[in-house]
Amino acid sequence: MNDITRREFIKWSAMAAVATMAGCSAPQQAAPAPQATARPTVEAAKEWHKSVCRFCGTGCGVQLGIADGKLVALRGDPDHPTTKGLVCAKALFLPKIVYSPDRLTKPQIRKAGKLVDATWDEAMNLVADKFADAIKTAGPDSVAYYGSGQALAEESYLANRLFKGGIGTNNLDGNPRLCMASAVGGYTTTYGKDEPMGSYDDIDHARTFFLIGSNTAEAHPVLFDRILDRKSKNANVQIILVDPRKTPVRRVTDIYLDPIPGFDLDIFHAMAQVIIAEKLHAPDFITKHLVFRKVVDNQNVDVTFDEYVKFLEAFTPEKAAEKCGVPATKIRQAARMFAQGPTMSLWCMGLNQRTVGVWANNLIHNLHLITGQFGKPGATPFSLTGQPNACGGVRDTGALAHLLPYGRVIANADHRAQMEKLWGAPAGKIKAQDGLNTIDMFKALGEDKLKAMIIITTNPGQSLPNANKYRDAMGKERANKPFIVSVDAYPTRTTELADVVLPAAMWSEKEGVFGMSERRYQLMPKLISAPGEARSDFDILLDFAARLEERGVVAKGYIAGKFKTTADVWEEMKEASRNTAYDFTGMSRERMKKERGIRWPVLDETHPGTNRRFVKGDDPLLDKGPFADANLKPGDIKIYTGANNKAIVWLRPSKDPAEPADKDFPFVLSTGRVLEHWHTATMTMKAPELRRAQPEAYCEVHPLDAEKLGIKTGDMVKLTSRRGDVTVRARVVDTPRPGMVFVPMHWYEDNALINKVTIDAYDPASRQPEFKVCAVKVEKGKA
Amino acid sequence: MVIIGAMVRVNAEQHQAAWQVLADLPGVTPFALDDATRLGLVIESPSLDDAYRLLNHDVHDVPGVLSAYPAYAHFE
Numbered sequence A: 001m002n003d004i005t006r007r008e009f010i011k012w013s014a015m016a017a018v019a020t021m022a023g024c025s026a027p028q029q030a031a032p033a034p035q036a037t038a039r040p041t042v043e044a045a046k047e048w049h050k051s052v053c054r055f056c057g058t059g060c061g062v063q064l065g066i067a068d069g070k071l072v073a074l075r076g077d078p079d080h081p082t083t084k085g086l087v088c089a090k091a092l093f094l095p096k097i098v099y100s101p102d103r104l105t106k107p108q109i110r111k112a113g114k115l116v117d118a119t120w121d122e123a124m125n126l127v128a129d130k131f132a133d134a135i136k137t138a139g140p141d142s143v144a145y146y147g148s149g150q151a152l153a154e155e156s157y158l159a160n161r162l163f164k165g166g167i168g169t170n171n172l173d174g175n176p177r178l179c180m181a182s183a184v185g186g187y188t189t190t191y192g193k194d195e196p197m198g199s200y201d202d203i204d205h206a207r208t209f210f211l212i213g214s215n216t217a218e219a220h221p222v223l224f225d226r227i228l229d230r231k232s233k234n235a236n237v238q239i240i241l242v243d244p245r246k247t248p249v250r251r252v253t254d255i256y257l258d259p260i261p262g263f264d265l266d267i268f269h270a271m272a273q274v275i276i277a278e279k280l281h282a283p284d285f286i287t288k289h290l291v292f293r294k295v296v297d298n299q300n301v302d303v304t305f306d307e308y309v310k311f312l313e314a315f316t317p318e319k320a321a322e323k324c325g326v327p328a329t330k331i332r333q334a335a336r337m338f339a340q341g342p343t344m345s346l347w348c349m350g351l352n353q354r355t356v357g358v359w360a361n362n363l364i365h366n367l368h369l370i371t372g373q374f375g376k377p378g379a380t381p382f383s384l385t386g387q388p389n390a391c392g393g394v395r396d397t398g399a400l401a402h403l404l405p406y407g408r409v410i411a412n413a414d415h416r417a418q419m420e421k422l423w424g425a426p427a428g429k430i431k432a433q434d435g436l437n438t439i440d441m442f443k444a445l446g447e448d449k450l451k452a453m454i455i456i457t458t459n460p461g462q463s464l465p466n467a468n469k470y471r472d473a474m475g476k477e478r479a480n481k482p483f484i485v486s487v488d489a490y491p492t493r494t495t496e497l498a499d500v501v502l503p504a505a506m507w508s509e510k511e512g513v514f515g516m517s518e519r520r521y522q523l524m525p526k527l528i529s530a531p532g533e534a535r536s537d538f539d540i541l542l543d544f545a546a547r548l549e550e551r552g553v554v555a556k557g558y559i560a561g562k563f564k565t566t567a568d569v570w571e572e573m574k575e576a577s578r579n580t581a582y583d584f585t586g587m588s589r590e591r592m593k594k595e596r597g598i599r600w601p602v603l604d605e606t607h608p609g610t611n612r613r614f615v616k617g618d619d620p621l622l623d624k625g626p627f628a629d630a631n632l633k634p635g636d637i638k639i640y641t642g643a644n645n646k647a648i649v650w651l652r653p654s655k656d657p658a659e660p661a662d663k664d665f666p667f668v669l670s671t672g673r674v675l676e677h678w679h680t681a682t683m684t685m686k687a688p689e690l691r692r693a694q695p696e697a698y699c700e701v702h703p704l705d706a707e708k709l710g711i712k713t714g715d716m717v718k719l720t721s722r723r724g725d726v727t728v729r730a731r732v733v734d735t736p737r738p739g740m741v742f743v744p745m746h747w748y749e750d751n752a753l754i755n756k757v758t759i760d761a762y763d764p765a766s767r768q769p770e771f772k773v774c775a776v777k778v779e780k781g782k783a
Numbered sequence B: 001m002v003i004i005g006a007m008v009r010v011n012a013e014q015h016q017a018a019w020q021v022l023a024d025l026p027g028v029t030p031f032a033l034d035d036a037t038r039l040g041l042v043i044e045s046p047s048l049d050d051a052y053r054l055l056n057h058d059v060h061d062v063p064g065v066l067s068a069y070p071a072y073a074h075f076e
Helices: A006-021 A092-096 A120-140 A151-169 A181-191 A199-205 A220-233 A249-250 A263-278 A283-289 A306-317 A315-322 A328-340 A355-369 A390-395 A413-422 A436-444 A466-477 A538-548 A566-577 A589-594 A688-693 A701-709 B010-023 B048-058
Strands: A047-052 A060-069 A070-076 A108-111 A116-117 A143-147 A170-174 A208-212 A238-240 A254-256 A290-296 A299-305 A343-347 A380-383 A452-456 A483-488 A500-503 A513-514 A521-524 A646-649 A668-671 A699-700 A715-722 A724-732 A740-745 A775-779 B001-010 B028-032 B038-045 B065-075
Touching: A006 A466, A006 B001, A006 B028, A006 B038, A047 A521, A070 A092, A108 A120, A116 A466, A120 A143, A120 A452, A120 A483, A120 A500, A120 A566, A143 A151, A143 A436, A151 A390, A151 A413, A151 A513, A151 A668, A170 A436, A181 A355, A181 A380, A181 A646, A199 A220, A208 A328, A208 A355, A220 A238, A220 A249, A220 A538, A220 B001, A238 A249, A238 A328, A254 A380, A263 A315, A263 A355, A263 A513, A283 A290, A299 A306, A306 A315, A315 A328, A328 A343, A328 A355, A328 A500, A328 A521, A343 A355, A355 A380, A355 A646, A390 A513, A413 A566, A436 A466, A466 A589, A483 B001, A500 A521, A500 B048, A513 A566, A513 B001, A521 A724, A566 A724, A688 B048, A699 A701, A699 A715, A701 B001, B001 B010, B001 B048, B010 B028, B010 B038, B038 B048
Parallel strands: A143 A170, A143 A452, A208 A238, A208 A343, A238 A254, A290 A646, A343 A380, A452 A483, A483 A500, A668 A740, A699 A724
Antiparallel strands: A047 A060, A060 A070, A070 B065, A108 A116, A108 A500, A290 A299, A513 A521, A668 A775, A699 A740, A715 A724, A715 A775, B001 B038, B001 B065, B028 B038
16 A cells, blocks of 8 residues: 555545445545555455345345455445445345355255255256156146245246146246235236336335335335435425334334224225315326226126215225224325325335235225326335345246236136247146145145145245244155255255255356346346355256156256256247237347346337336337337326226225234234344344344334233243244334234244244235234243 | 445434534544435444444434445455
8 A cells, every 4th residue: 555554445445435325426524535556455356246136126236346256245336227326234244145154055865854965966866756756646736836036037937937838737836925916916906917117216206105014214225215315305205104013114204104903904995085075186097097896796897986986985084093093184194195296105015915915905006096196207106025036037927826927827828828839838738727826835735735846045934924834734744745845045944844955056156137126127147156066046947847858747858958048048038028018128138238227118229128117208118019009199198008008996895804803812913024134034144243133033012012911121922823822032112003013024943933923814816925914912921 | 344334314404413423433434425414424343243233223323313324345
């Protein structure tokens, strides 16, 4: 170092990084600037590459520092168009997580009850033999695939292709069923197709933010900052929060509605009632773009706007207040603020993980539609996602039991025929009936109706509700116990139940696409090597397919020889999207290597990507292709995915949760996240600092309840439901509503695995379980 | 040695007061950004544990601080 110390240089680098992220040219009060030649060796040795964070669905752009082939640093990518250099604290630990000594490095086979090391050939032959035997003796529907919103898009697409078009079973589902299936149901029932029409850019234009069941501050902190940024620069920006738990979002909220958990539907109807009664609705938008519909005797029946208004009479704010426990005055205030707009709604698991999840989603869409808060800057409904690739990887590729790629569904014969043709599968190979959804799949496993299952990049041994039941289904020894394969980077509560464990490469150890919440597809480059013998899920699936072909249960050449890399699969995926509402044929691999993600639809190489769907001038599908309409003017809206180009306002009745509190189980349990950990903490617990920051599970108890129960902070409390119990430490805080307790979902130790307590009742429309509401009793426990 | 650069979002009305409290935290150096709702921090600490605690607990607990985001981390 010439003129400054190395420490000063690093401090300067830190300041410069913050200033760049903040959009400043240089720190305005900083340490001495280094001389141009003064670059420490450690910095000069690093290469920086653009990539994408591995955690939530925000899709933060990151830059990865590589030295000697090793990942040594991570920083936010200031050139990323939507996250602009911000990352949350979890991301900084990704280098440590990748190099955890716990990584799985060799295949393992269970022998005499114990997992022992094996060769890849030995393990893959066993897997292929077991699957082939099951398919030959019990038919294609005796096997299943359980995937993940953390697998690459190409991996989920390939699995979908293999199981539905190759093996001939639709028993392919994934963990997005647990987190966002209700959002999918909401979009598809309201607009005809899935995925948001708006984007993160709308945050910069909204005047009202309507946050529902979303702890944005801790679960999506980078987006939360963008909301704060908008609010801090605009005095008229207001935030409405609907959440029975006072999360950190509450600190910046203007109107706070805290309904009894599971009883919020009436609030949304009541807001609609106020909006129409006070003539704050948008008659022109309603006439042009909407139909009103209800279900009678399982049949959809269209009704008039006047019938909708009459339906809403049962949901005045006063009536809603009685049911939801939220003052009528606040509901009125929220309704008026919503209608003023531009309004952006953002929601997450609090709305989705419910037995009325689809209906709840519909009612949020209703509010946007009747007020015309749609298709204009800052005016949009927008569901947030919890995994980095649940949208692009699973929803869009159709890797769920009822879907086919890019908006196609199993139930539609034309859609099945299109995919059979593209995949080169014989006509009729894709079954006409939906496969088993997640809960039914694991139920079938417990009933030994499934003979073999492969689980990739997910941890159902911890993440399924009513976990005792499904852990037994996977692992309890019995005569006809199904054969379980778990593919993972780490040992988990699922690998411990598996018959074969395959070590997986993760994140920057492989190349592929992540598609995040705002329809942006981003390419992650392979930058480092996987440890030991670990292989990517993609390579494992290719190998698996080839061995099934050799055993005669998949047609020869159906997959083997067709694809060598994820880039090969990407070409077919683009073709599958052609002329659909998802069309991304303009996203060449070369282009994706250069750009920081592109939002579909994008029809050619020169199109910059779509900020707002359904809007002439923004959405290229209104200019070219099957949805084009030359009669529209710029700014005109056409909801071309809807029936007759219209969206549907649904008249959904009020409905209680599956298991409200009662005399025997008088508290409502809700589960969720903390800032430091992510999902089943398979990764974040591998960073000792994150583990030490939140070392053990806890239960939030309201002070009024704690006093009645004689519980103090630090006491152990036992939570018991009709399904199981846990004992964790109490935190007496006024965060949850009285009568509600909250436990984070991350801890995997037996005494803290909260999903032993949660309920597996699911939404009949989305099949998403009700993690957010179940009845428990709370007692002082023993340490 | 751990050095973290972070952006902190603050209430504009409490910007100055928050700055003072942050400057008194051991190992924390605030620096100005371009508006009253944000400021930058450099955190120096002997371990990542300490840096993490400072960023996610001590800094978060300062009145007026709404959120904090790391932008740069160097640990060796």
